[in-house]
Every structure is written in C-alpha cells, then in structure tokens.
Amino acid sequence: MFEHLNEQPKDKILALMQAFKDDPREDKIDLGVGVYKNAEGVTPIMRAVKQAERQWWEQETTKAYTGLAGDPAFSDAMIGLVLGDAVARDQVAAVATPGGTGAVRQAFDLIRMANPSARVFVSDPTWPNHLSILKHMAIETVMYRYFDVESGGVDFAGMMEDLGQMRAGDVVLLHGCCHNPTGANLTGPEWQAVIDLVNAKGVVPMIDIAYQGFGDGLEADAVATRMVASGCPEVLIAASCSKNFGIYRERTGLLMAVAQERGLHAVTQGNLAYLNRQNYSFPPDHGARMVSLVLTDDALRADWQAELEEVRNGMLALREQLSSELRRLAGSDRYGFIAQHRGMFSRLGLSPEIVERLRAEHGIYMVGDSRINIAGLNRDTVPKLAQAIIEVGA
Numbered sequence: 001m002f003e004h005l006n007e008q009p010k011d012k013i014l015a016l017m018q019a020f021k022d023d024p025r026e027d028k029i030d031l032g033v034g035v036y037k038n039a040e041g042v043t044p045i046m047r048a049v050k051q052a053e054r055q056w057w058e059q060e061t062t063k064a065y066t067g068l069a070g071d072p073a074f075s076d077a078m079i080g081l082v083l084g085d086a087v088a089r090d091q092v093a094a095v096a097t098p099g100g101t102g103a104v105r106q107a108f109d110l111i112r113m114a115n116p117s118a119r120v121f122v123s124d125p126t127w128p129n130h131l132s133i134l135k136h137m138a139i140e141t142v143m144y145r146y147f148d149v150e151s152g153g154v155d156f157a158g159m160m161e162d163l164g165q166m167r168a169g170d171v172v173l174l175h176g177c178c179h180n181p182t183g184a185n186l187t188g189p190e191w192q193a194v195i196d197l198v199n200a201k202g203v204v205p206m207i208d209i210a211y212q213g214f215g216d217g218l219e220a221d222a223v224a225t226r227m228v229a230s231g232c233p234e235v236l237i238a239a240s241c242s243k244n245f246g247i248y249r250e251r252t253g254l255l256m257a258v259a260q261e262r263g264l265h266a267v268t269q270g271n272l273a274y275l276n277r278q279n280y281s282f283p284p285d286h287g288a289r290m291v292s293l294v295l296t297d298d299a300l301r302a303d304w305q306a307e308l309e310e311v312r313n314g315m316l317a318l319r320e321q322l323s324s325e326l327r328r329l330a331g332s333d334r335y336g337f338i339a340q341h342r343g344m345f346s347r348l349g350l351s352p353e354i355v356e357r358l359r360a361e362h363g364i365y366m367v368g369d370s371r372i373n374i375a376g377l378n379r380d381t382v383p384k385l386a387q388a389i390i391e392v393g394a
Helices: 012-022 047-059 072-083 099-114 128-136 156-163 188-201 218-231 262-279 286-296 298-330 352-362 382-391
Strands: 092-097 120-124 141-145 171-175 204-209 234-240 253-259 345-347 371-373
Touching: 047 286, 047 298, 072 092, 072 218, 072 234, 072 253, 072 286, 092 099, 092 262, 099 128, 099 204, 099 234, 099 253, 099 262, 120 128, 120 156, 128 141, 141 156, 156 188, 171 188, 188 204, 188 218, 204 218, 218 234, 253 262, 286 298, 298 382, 352 382
Parallel strands: 120 141, 120 171, 171 204, 204 234
Antiparallel strands: 092 253, 234 253, 345 371
16 A cells, blocks of 8 residues: 555755754854754753652652543643633643644644534744644645734734634634744734634634743743633643753643633543544653643742743843844844744744855755744854845845
8 A cells, every 4th residue: 555655745844954964064053943952052951850850760650651631730730830820720621742733733633523614724824833734634724914024023904804704613723922933923902802803703712832931931921822711712722841841852732622611621621532542542741740840849940930031031132132233234123023023933034045045155044934043043153144144135
C-alpha cells in the first residue's frame, strides 16, 4: 500500500533551520526558530523546573499510568493559572495533552464530534499548524482579516467584517495573547466587541494561549481569555506549557472546555477523555508533574515567576532597542510597531524577495513572511539586523 502515498510538503521552518545549520558564516543570525533562546543562544531549563525535577526524583515511586485526563492536580493548577476565578471550577472540563498542539488537535476533534458541519474561522495569518491540522482533518476553514501590513497592527474593521459572515454553530479561533506570527494583539474594547459578536451569532470561540507571561505579564496576558470564558456560553481553550515553563520536549498542554451550563460538564469531560483514549490513551506526565509542582509550591512558583519576568522584560528590551535603532537609521518611525508588539514574534511586513536578500547577503534567517523571533536576537546582533534591513532597502 505504501506505493500509493504521496510526498508531503516540507515544513518551511524546519527547512529554514537546516539551511541555517548548513550556513558556514560565523556571524549568521537565526530569527526563524520558534523557541525561546537567551542571549547566549540557549533554551535553558528554568530554575524552578530543575528544582521540581530534583524533588520529584526523590518522591516518585511509580511509572504507572495516570488517568485518561492526566493528573487532576495539573488540570487544577493550569485552570487556575489561565482562568483564575473567571469561571467556577465545575464549569471547566479538562484533559492533559501532548503539548499545545495536542490540545489544538483534540479541540478540533471535539468540534467535529459535536458539529460535523462547523466551519472554523482562522486569522490571516495564523500559526501554520492550525491550518495544516484543519486541512488534514477536512474541516472547512474560513480566513478572516487580521494583520494590517502598513501599520503593523490589527485590521480590526476588516476582522469584524469577515467575522460577520459566521453562522450559528461555527467556531472562531483566537489567539489569547502574543499573536503568532504577527505579535499584534486586540485591545480590551476590541475583545469585548468580538465577544458580543460571537454571542449574537451563536458562535463558539476557541482560544489558543501558548505564550502566557511572555507579553505583558502572567495576569495581563490572561485577561482576554478570562473575558471570553466568563462572557460566552461555551468556550474551548488550548493551553501550552512549552514556552512559559521552557519544557518544549516534555510535550505538556491542557485542553479546557468551558460551559456556563453546569449540566454539560460531565458529558463534555467524558468526551474529552474518550478522545484522549482514541488518540494516545494516557497523556505524558513528567512535564505536567513539573508544572503542578511549581504552581503549587510557593517558593518554586515565586522563583518561576521571577525568571519568567526576566525573560519577558529581556524580550521587551530587545523590541525597544530594535525599534529605536531602525528609527535612527531610517529617520522615520516606520518600524515603531515592533516595540508595541508582544511575545516572541513580530511580522515585519517585508516581501519574500527582501527576506531572501537578508539571508543571502547578510546571513539573517527569518520565515518567508518576514516573521522574526525576537528571542533570536541579543544586544549585539540588533544593530546588525537593523543595518541589514536598511541596506536591502526595506
């Protein structure tokens, strides 16, 4: 049967990573990779996570399976982190998943089970894997305008016009904070307008929150998700621990399904557990265990939050530096939006031709749509990037 298989398209980011690795230039800069790196180019294990691992090594007595939904302590801790007291705990069904990607996939599966005719509205642009998974699952996808290339901000009027085409039973996929790949985010009043629209249309919002703590802080980054969770009858939330806990390879995520009608909790929880059983049975536990240990130990949590703040403030400083350097070299504030964006990414609005020139002439690697990973920079490489952008006429 294998002769009937077709070649799959290459992952552009993985191909970019390989090209960077093969480039012999010593002063090359990798701005394409989608993971956090410190000034030394390392993705470190966070102090609190390392300490939690030491503690767990002493405490762990078995490698037996956890439940189909994962360890309840992990779900409770993550629901508290993401939702706070926005909704009651008994309104939230939840399952642990292999990373945020697993949570997204399980959410799409739940949507298909509950309403096979549902369309999923997705921002243009969005994280490429959203579209890849939806296509693989043959779920109808509708793009809505989101990023305004000229201003570097959100095209909110275009977004609302496109979302006006939603029908009852559809789903709208939203980024809870630190929009990937653009870095441009909705304001509080804009979020409220979206909530009002989805409620009027009978649409279910789905939130992908993968960068809580990387934007304006843990609590500030959760405000929009909490607004949606408390303001809509039903909400799906896919949360990732890869970035804010630095546990990428542990594959640690959580899918939450919020229903204002408490009578729906048991059946929703049962269906989430069923989907876990069909796809991978029991979710990974090590990363989830580290997260729950950190979040439930006062000392570990305080140290984790302090280090997360260091990470966040470091990226904000790099944003300010790059924006200022481009302002100085260009004599204009064309790239002022870089300082306003939040999270690891910004989309610069450069053409693919300019992106290729930056790679060929200056050894600067970024995704073809000009998304850059701010964490791929340091104080010494910011001036080089800024000068290169000006030299290629961007």
